[in-house]
Amino acid sequence: MATTNDIGDRGEEIAAAHLDGAGYEILARNYRHSRNEVDLVCRETGAEEYVFVEVKTRSGTGFGAPEASITAKKRAALQHAARGYLHEHGAEGAPARFDVVAVMLTGGPPEVQHYENAFWAD
Template sequence: MAEHNDSGKLAEQLAADWLVGKGYELLDTNYRHGHAEIDLILKHRGLLIFVEVKFRSGTGFGFAEEFVDATKRKLLIKAADHYIYEKDWHNDIRFDIIGVYKDRTGKINFRHFEDAFY
């Protein structure tokens, strides 16, 4: 597996652990439907939350939230619609983005953008 894929999977695991530590309940990871993949699906305070995780080893090329374009959002929404139907979910939902950043010292930091789009 390519190094960037390894970094992405590690970032997803770190983000999941971070959210679980904040009281979120992890329901699913890497949910696929068609050409779309939802990195994390969690439940928190009665909401079903679909999370896109982006890893950056710096901000020289921009912040994580800038890399979720209209096409990606459309794919995520389509996959989420399928998940909602599959699980017969009837409550509110939310789409979040989590940026996982590694600074020069190797320390991991998170930026959580709740209700990032829809």
């Protein structure tokens, strides 16, 4: 039986492939700053805007939709990691947004929903 980490890792691979196919360049995976992490850091091909992506994966609907599990605390952690990434790469003040990719693994082909501008930075 797949563990939660296995499901999450598979979801991240599916999300990265989806974004790549949609014209995004993956700059980093599982970027950590302090104790905070962002799953994927991307840019759309030819764009200056950084895209910080949280991937949420579920193997069923018992706990609700994947995207519904992003709390205010999680959003704050993502923002902290994003600021760290921009600082480390000399890109403070660069345009950036936060997207969510929800992946459902229910036995058939994975269902992927990409929510652009899923939330705003505080």
